[in-house]
Amino acid sequence: MNPGDQLRFNWQVFRGQWTRTLMLVVAVAIGVAAVILLTSLGEGARRYISAEFASLGNRLLIVFPGRNETTGGAPPVYGVAPRDLTLEDARALARVPAVRDMAPIIAGTTVVSRQRLSREVLTIGTTPGFFSVRRIDVGRGRILPEASHQEALAVCILGAHLKKELFGSERAVGEWVRVGERRVRVVGVLRDEGESLGMDMNDMVIIPVRTAEQLFDSPKLFRVLLELQEGADTETVTERLRAVVRERHEGEDDVTIVSQDSLLAAFDNILTTVTLAISAIAAISLLVAGILIMNISLISVSQRRREIGLLKAVGASRRQVRQLFLGEAFLLVALGSVLGIAVAVAGVVLMRELWPAFPLMPPWWAAPAAVITAVLSGLVFSWLPASRAARLDPVLALRGNIP
Amino acid sequence: MIELAAVNKTYRMGGQPLHALRDINLNIGAGEYLSVMGPSGSGKSTLLNMIGLLDRPDSGSYRLNGTATEALAEEKRAAMRRDNIGFIFQSFQLVNRLTAFENVELPMVLAGQKRGVRRQAVNEVLDILGIADRRHHRPGQMSGGQLQRVAIARAIVMKPRVLLADEPTGNLDQASGEEVIKALEDLNREGITLLVVTHDLALGRRARRRIRMVDGAISGDDRNESGRSTAL
Ligand SMILES: Nc1ncnc2c1ncn2[C@@H]1O[C@H](COP(=O)(O)OP(=O)(O)OP(=O)(O)O)[C@@H](O)[C@H]1O
Numbered sequence: 001m002n003p004g005d006q007l008r009f010n011w012q013v014f015r016g017q018w019t020r021t022l023m024l025v026v027a028v029a030i031g032v033a034a035v036i037l038l039t040s041l042g043e044g045a046r047r048y049i050s051a052e053f054a055s056l057g058n059r060l061l062i063v064f065p066g067r068n069e070t071t072g073g074a075p076p077v078y079g080v081a082p083r084d085l086t087l088e089d090a091r092a093l094a095r096v097p098a099v100r101d102m103a104p105i106i107a108g109t110t111v112v113s114r115q116r117l118s119r120e121v122l123t124i125g126t127t128p129g130f131f132s133v134r135r136i137d138v139g140r141g142r143i144l145p146e147a148s149h150q151e152a153l154a155v156c157i158l159g160a161h162l163k164k165e166l167f168g169s170e171r172a173v174g175e176w177v178r179v180g181e182r183r184v185r186v187v188g189v190l191r192d193e194g195e196s197l198g199m200d201m202n203d204m205v206i207i208p209v210r211t212a213e214q215l216f217d218s219p220k221l222f223r224v225l226l227e228l229q230e231g232a233d234t235e236t237v238t239e240r241l242r243a244v245v246r247e248r249h250e251g252e253d254d255v256t257i258v259s260q261d262s263l264l265a266a267f268d269n270i271l272t273t274v275t276l277a278i279s280a281i282a283a284i285s286l287l288v289a290g291i292l293i294m295n296i297s298l299i300s301v302s303q304r305r306r307e308i309g310l311l312k313a314v315g316a317s318r319r320q321v322r323q324l325f326l327g328e329a330f331l332l333v334a335l336g337s338v339l340g341i342a343v344a345v346a347g348v349v350l351m352r353e354l355w356p357a358f359p360l361m362p363p364w365w366a367a368p369a370a371v372i373t374a375v376l377s378g379l380v381f382s383w384l385p386a387s388r389a390a391r392l393d394p395v396l397a398l399r400g401n402i403p
Numbered sequence: 404m405i406e407l408a409a410v411n412k413t414y415r416m417g418g419q420p421l422h423a424l425r426d427i428n429l430n431i432g433a434g435e436y437l438s439v440m441g442p443s444g445s446g447k448s449t450l451l452n453m454i455g456l457l458d459r460p461d462s463g464s465y466r467l468n469g470t471a472t473e474a475l476a477e478e479k480r481a482a483m484r485r486d487n488i489g490f491i492f493q494s495f496q497l498v499n500r501l502t503a504f505e506n507v508e509l510p511m512v513l514a515g516q517k518r519g520v521r522r523q524a525v526n527e528v529l530d531i532l533g534i535a536d537r538r539h540h541r542p543g544q545m546s547g548g549q550l551q552r553v554a555i556a557r558a559i560v561m562k563p564r565v566l567l568a569d570e571p572t573g574n575l576d577q578a579s580g581e582e583v584i585k586a587l588e589d590l591n592r593e594g595i596t597l598l599v600v601t602h603d604l605a606l607g608r609r610a611r612r613r614i615r616m617v618d619g620a621i622s623g624d625d626r627n628e629s630g631r632s633t634a635l
Pocket residue numbers: 396414415416421422423441442443444445446447448449450
């Protein structure tokens with residue numbers, strides 16, 4: 001039997017049962033579209049995170065107090081509490097030659113209020129370095145003054161959204177607000193930037209690090225951001241930094257230093273795994289489509305017993321009968337795949353329109369993987385009905401008896 | 404060309420074995436015209452299916468055109484059936500979604516023949532059977548006589564040497580039955596070997612050779628050129 005003739009034969013079957021055909025095609029299409037769309041989301045997330053990191057510049061080191069056991073090194077000595085990381089430590093780290101810029105961070109939440117209005121927001125105590133390291137800027141006013149390193153100045157910078165909530169459209173720069181118990185003057189308002197690495201810059205207040213020490217009544221730094229000079233080697237700088245900490249912490253380098261590269265690599269790893277996992281979950285819908293094809297084909301085989309008997313009587317071999325039924329499943333899957341890819345492409349285009357900031361993108365392997373899975377599922381699950389048709393005894397089939 | 408020797412076939416229904424064919428010995432030459440008659444359940448259809456390679460004997464041998472068929476693989480038997488045998492059934496067995504033309508074309512499609520060859524052959528047999536004007540009709544739009552003639556067209560489109568008809572007029576009125584039998588006899592005159600299973604005495608008597616079956620065994624086999632029975 002020629003491929004063209006088989007295609008026509010299968011097509012004639014579909015035309016006679018178009019609701020059944022449509023249902024199966026849609027089932028396959030849903031599976032294919034789900035795989036492509038979900039992997040696109042995963043891949044989009046990966047790209048989004050990469051772009052975010054890239055916007056930070058690629059020479060960032062983050063120093064956390066305390067040792068992360070998973071990074072190796074000696075286990076912490078029992079009974080010795082890890083030393084705090086202080087502003088003095090941070091300034092010592094900043095003196096390492098390859099470090100271009102440093103931003104100490106004390107973080108907490110406080111209530112910021114003006115007259116009757118108050119908001120509980122993220123409060124960052126830091127220095128002017130924060131603005132260059134994190135690549136953020138004020139839309140109005142000035143950033144923190146250089147003296148933030150030494151003095152507990154009564155100044156603050158508001159996030160754009162916080163400013164709107166407290167001041168509406170009034171001018172904020174030069175006005176006074178309360179941050180916790182302290183009265184501070186607003187010297188700047190952040191540019192409306194939205195989220196950066198999960199931190200909502202719009203809903204926070206930035207104060208000098210010394211002011212934050214007093215406010216939270218503790219010199220403990222949450223972390224220290226270090227921007228390295230162009231061409232500096234992360235490994236050697238990290239070693240230098242550890243040496244500085246050891247010197248200051250009685251021989252213990254009880255900090256964790258994470259480079260942006262390793263962070264990005266870790267995120268990349270996680271998100272690739274997540275993408276694979278969700279595409280595997282989406283592939284289950286293809287399995288379901290396969291099982292649906294199997295069930296409906298089994299029904300179809302018993303309904304078409306006479307036809308199968310007749311085909312055998314006019315010379316169809318077992319192989320030909322099996323091929324006819326497998327061909328039907330294959331054609332269903334092919335139609336479903338085309339429809340599914342079309343739906344996925346339309347979905348990606350639509351979502352890109354709706355959220356232009358999110359780089360939604362199907363990875364190159366999504367469509368082939370979805371189609372191959374669909375074809376395999378279709379063929380595997382229609383093998384049983386097709387073999388049942390092939391094995392049918394023509395004499396019984398022509399009588400129309402059910403054995 | 405058809406040689407059955409000591410062919411037996413037993414069906415097992417429940418625990419009770421049922422001897423559908425008992426020691427059948429039958430030789431049929433090319434171009435013969437046979438009728439097979441006998442009571443219901445006597446094994447007539449089973450014999451026809453055996454000759455048509457749809458069924459396998461439990462024991463005995465069946466040679467078709469000198470080839471021993473029992474040992475052949477399923478694929479070979481299918482090909483042999485396709486090239487040598489034409490089947491006609493009481494209930495027509497046409498595929499409802501296909502037109503008359505497509506139904507007749509089916510054996511050639513399965514044989515992988517080219518479109519142009521198919522078209523010519525199908526139109527030719529439709530012409531012979533006088534249903535050329537119905538070629539684009541579906542089975543639902545045709546009369547019983549026309550349906551059976553489509554089925555005959557399908558049975559002969561591969562130019563088989565043997566035509567096996569199992570009660571071809573069973574579902575037809577007198578006039579249509581007459582037409583169908585005439586068509587079959589015309590084909591026999593052209594040289595095709597014709598076997599007709601029938602319950603109709605008058606029809607059976609038209610054959611030059613008449614087989615009578617009882618309980619799975621051949622109980623009568625007579626030939627006469629005039630078409631008059633001696634055994635019945
Ligand atoms: N697949 C089968 N399984 C069990 N028994 C069968 C099978 N096929 C046929 N038989 C039995 O074998 C016997 C012969 O059947 P067959 O169909 O050959 O009879 P027949 O002479 O054609 O009868 P009818 O004139 O009613 O068509 C019957 O008793 C039938 O019930």
